[in-house]
Amino acid sequence: MGRNPVTWLGSPAFPTAARTALADDQLRRNLNHATGLIRNKRAGAVAELPDWEQLRLSGEAIKDEVLANLDTYLLRFEESVTARGGVVHWAADAAEANEIVLRLAREAGADEVVKIKSMATMEIGLNEALEAGGVKPIETDLAELIVQLGDDRPSHILVPAIHKNRTEIRDIFRTTMPGTEDLTNEPVELAAAARAFLRRKFLSAKVAVSGANFGVASTGSVVIVESEGNGRMCLTLPETLITVMGIEKLVPSWQDLEVFLQLLPRSSTAERMNPYTSIWSGVTPGDGPQNFHLVLVDNGRTDTLASTVGRQALRCIRCSACLNVCPVYERTGGQAYGSVYPGPIGAILTPQLAGDMHDKHAASLPFASSLCGACFEVCPVRIDIPSVLVHLRSEAVAAKPRYSPEAIGMAAMSWVMAGPRRFHVAQRLATAGRLLARGGKIRRLPFPGSKWTDSRDLPAPAKESFSAWWKRTRG
Amino acid sequence: MPGGSGPVADSAAKDVILGRIRTALGNRPAARPIPREYQRSRPFPSVLDLFAERVADYRAIVHRVDDPVAMVRSLLAGKRIAVPPDLPAEWLVPEVTWLHEPLSNADLDGCDGVLTGCAAGIAETGTIVLDGGVAQGRRVITLLPDYHLCVVRADQIAGTVPEALERLEPTRPLTFISGPSATSDIELDRVEGVHGPRTLEVLIVNG
Numbered sequence: 001m002g003r004n005p006v007t008w009l010g011s012p013a014f015p016t017a018a019r020t021a022l023a024d025d026q027l028r029r030n031l032n033h034a035t036g037l038i039r040n041k042r043a044g045a046v047a048e049l050p051d052w053e054q055l056r057l058s059g060e061a062i063k064d065e066v067l068a069n070l071d072t073y074l075l076r077f078e079e080s081v082t083a084r085g086g087v088v089h090w091a092a093d094a095a096e097a098n099e100i101v102l103r104l105a106r107e108a109g110a111d112e113v114v115k116i117k118s119m120a121t122m123e124i125g126l127n128e129a130l131e132a133g134g135v136k137p138i139e140t141d142l143a144e145l146i147v148q149l150g151d152d153r154p155s156h157i158l159v160p161a162i163h164k165n166r167t168e169i170r171d172i173f174r175t176t177m178p179g180t181e182d183l184t185n186e187p188v189e190l191a192a193a194a195r196a197f198l199r200r201k202f203l204s205a206k207v208a209v210s211g212a213n214f215g216v217a218s219t220g221s222v223v224i225v226e227s228e229g230n231g232r233m234c235l236t237l238p239e240t241l242i243t244v245m246g247i248e249k250l251v252p253s254w255q256d257l258e259v260f261l262q263l264l265p266r267s268s269t270a271e272r273m274n275p276y277t278s279i280w281s282g283v284t285p286g287d288g289p290q291n292f293h294l295v296l297v298d299n300g301r302t303d304t305l306a307s308t309v310g311r312q313a314l315r316c317i318r319c320s321a322c323l324n325v326c327p328v329y330e331r332t333g334g335q336a337y338g339s340v341y342p343g344p345i346g347a348i349l350t351p352q353l354a355g356d357m358h359d360k361h362a363a364s365l366p367f368a369s370s371l372c373g374a375c376f377e378v379c380p381v382r383i384d385i386p387s388v389l390v391h392l393r394s395e396a397v398a399a400k401p402r403y404s405p406e407a408i409g410m411a412a413m414s415w416v417m418a419g420p421r422r423f424h425v426a427q428r429l430a431t432a433g434r435l436l437a438r439g440g441k442i443r444r445l446p447f448p449g450s451k452w453t454d455s456r457d458l459p460a461p462a463k464e465s466f467s468a469w470w471k472r473t474r475g
Numbered sequence: 476m477p478g479g480s481g482p483v484a485d486s487a488a489k490d491v492i493l494g495r496i497r498t499a500l501g502n503r504p505a506a507r508p509i510p511r512e513y514q515r516s517r518p519f520p521s522v523l524d525l526f527a528e529r530v531a532d533y534r535a536i537v538h539r540v541d542d543p544v545a546m547v548r549s550l551l552a553g554k555r556i557a558v559p560p561d562l563p564a565e566w567l568v569p570e571v572t573w574l575h576e577p578l579s580n581a582d583l584d585g586c587d588g589v590l591t592g593c594a595a596g597i598a599e600t601g602t603i604v605l606d607g608g609v610a611q612g613r614r615v616i617t618l619l620p621d622y623h624l625c626v627v628r629a630d631q632i633a634g635t636v637p638e639a640l641e642r643l644e645p646t647r648p649l650t651f652i653s654g655p656s657a658t659s660d661i662e663l664d665r666v667e668g669v670h671g672p673r674t675l676e677v678l679i680v681n682g
């Protein structure tokens with residue numbers, strides 16, 4: 001089995017990438033503005049429901065029930081989808097999933113497919129696989145389109161182009177969309193340009209590829225939650241629909257959706273309800289795609305399920321609330337995490353899906369946190385991210401990779417993020433680290449570095465210490 | 476179904492995945508009851524008022540009427556409007572050019588709008604639900620036109636999300652609509668009208 005594409009090939013370990021991101025002023029301004037705004041909006045949307053905590057408790061329990069009996073619910077779901085005219089496929093890893101989708105697209109005679117933003121298809125690297133197989137994937141979500149046209153990578157689960165401002169977006173459109181030379185940077189105009197550009201694609205597409213927000217085991221219903229209507233276009237116009245879904249996306253029954261259709265929009269876009277939600281079960285004669293394929297993907301999920309502490313990460317409904325409250329994410333942006341899953345959820349999900357703590361990049365991610373706990377507070381399915389982080393840190397240490405200086409930087413960084421006074425302490429700590437280095441090896445660091453140096457010798461940190469770059473680049 | 480695309484080839488993967496799940500769950504957590512302490516309904520003073528207010532919050536245009544026909548006439552006169560096959564006959568006033576199914580995508584893309592009823596409304600979230608049933612038609616007819624006029628009867632409006640889901644048939648093709656199509660992808664500014672109808676107008680018929 002090849003490497004899991006959940007991490008981007010050649011990504012530096014988190015602290016290295018974070019350093020680059022911190023030096024990018026425009027990026028930080030865009031991020032600051034965006035996360036601050038959405039944080040406040042979310043708090044308002046949540047405060048409106050008097051039973052929010054009860055909904056979270058139900059959401060947590062429903063997802064745990066699914067995970068505890070995942071085999072049963074998957075079989076039930078397969079049976080329901082099949083009974084309504086859908087075809088269910090199983091893929092143990094990314095390569096298998098990509099192969100199935102490519103084969104289905106070719107069988108439908110498509111050399112182009114329209115796509116709805118989907119974390120699962122990004123995780124498995126479907127676009128690259130389709131392109132290699134001669135099928136062109138067209139992202140239809142505005143932010144994904146911006147990322148795709150800009151030959152860029154996403155930086156946020158919900159708003160993948162959160163790191164681009166309107167002028168940068170206008171420039172991308174002007175250079176890649178025919179007839180947009182006079183486009184201004186007004187969001188309304190930018191959206192209209194995308195509408196015109198994509199409508200022709202929707203009307204001619206034979207095949208659409210989607211992810212899924214939820215699957216209902218008892219009815220075979222699939223749920224897609226969206227804003228723009230590109231999802232509805234993809235789910236309605238083409239003859240063939242291929243839905244790629246992680247095996248953990250199920251809920252047992254129709255009634256369970258009443259919990260998640262309240263939790264997700266308010267946590268995610270901070271709305272009472274997102275503009276469009278589509279729910280379909282198999283094939284409806286005379287309405288929408290007449291061929292429906294559903295690809296169930298494992299790709300590291302069953303390994304994650306095997307960890308009694310770590311499996312709660314599989315409850316995640318990809319709302320991105322934890323990203324928006326994370327002080328580390330706010331400063332570094334999503335791309336520093338080197339994975340389709342950034343932020344606090346990425347820090348616990350990516351290394352578990354990748355399943356290789358000897359991989360320096362994956363092993364660095366659980367350290368990309370200050371353990372402040374804000375992510376747990378906002379998580380609609382009550383994932384105790386800090387506890388999983390601590391658990392994974394110990395696994396990373398136990399895996400004994402040749403421990404990188406970045407890891408120490410990260411430990412120090414977490415500590416610094418916790419409060420301004422500590423910054424000064426950390427400065428001294430870093431200096432001490434340099435002084436203690438002998439012949440390129442550190443023998444002992446003061447706390448918290450001592451946690452690491454107590455058990456083994458470490459290479460000295462890079463010339464510019466963490467606190468120095470922090471000082472140089474902050475504010 | 477194109478040949479050879481059946482699930483047979485993937486059955487090995489199915490066994491692998493189910494086997495891994497069973498191994499992973501060796502220490503299968505004991506089943507615990509799912510707490511459902513949240514409120515299934517809420518004591519709203521007026522479900523109708525709340526629905527009108529919350530739909531309008533999304534910058535949809537809302538009218539409260541006793542009889543929809545007069546309003547349909549005044550809003551749509553002179554326009555070319557697509558309709559599902561089973562709209563109440565009295566809505567089809569002669570001042571409008573009605574486009575009847577079967578309609579091509581090009582017909583729908585080029586018309587002035589679409590008129591439908593709905594399956595349910597949700598007051599708390601300002602949501603309209605279509606299920607392809609009476610007066611609603613195929614999903615595409617409310618998608619390609621740039622304007623959607625939707626008639627909601629008072630008795631179709633539920634207070635909360637749980638109350639609305641209870642009324643729906645899960646296996647029908649469902650579309651939940653909360654305001655016009657929108658995006659917040661550019662600096663999180665909400666912009667109405669990306670791919671779906673850019674204008675949503677709602678007639679609430681008082682019960």
Ligand code: SF4
Nearest residue numbers: 316317319320322379
């Ligand atoms: S971990 Fe929780 S808060 Fe973060 S994206 Fe997943 S569901 Fe949302």
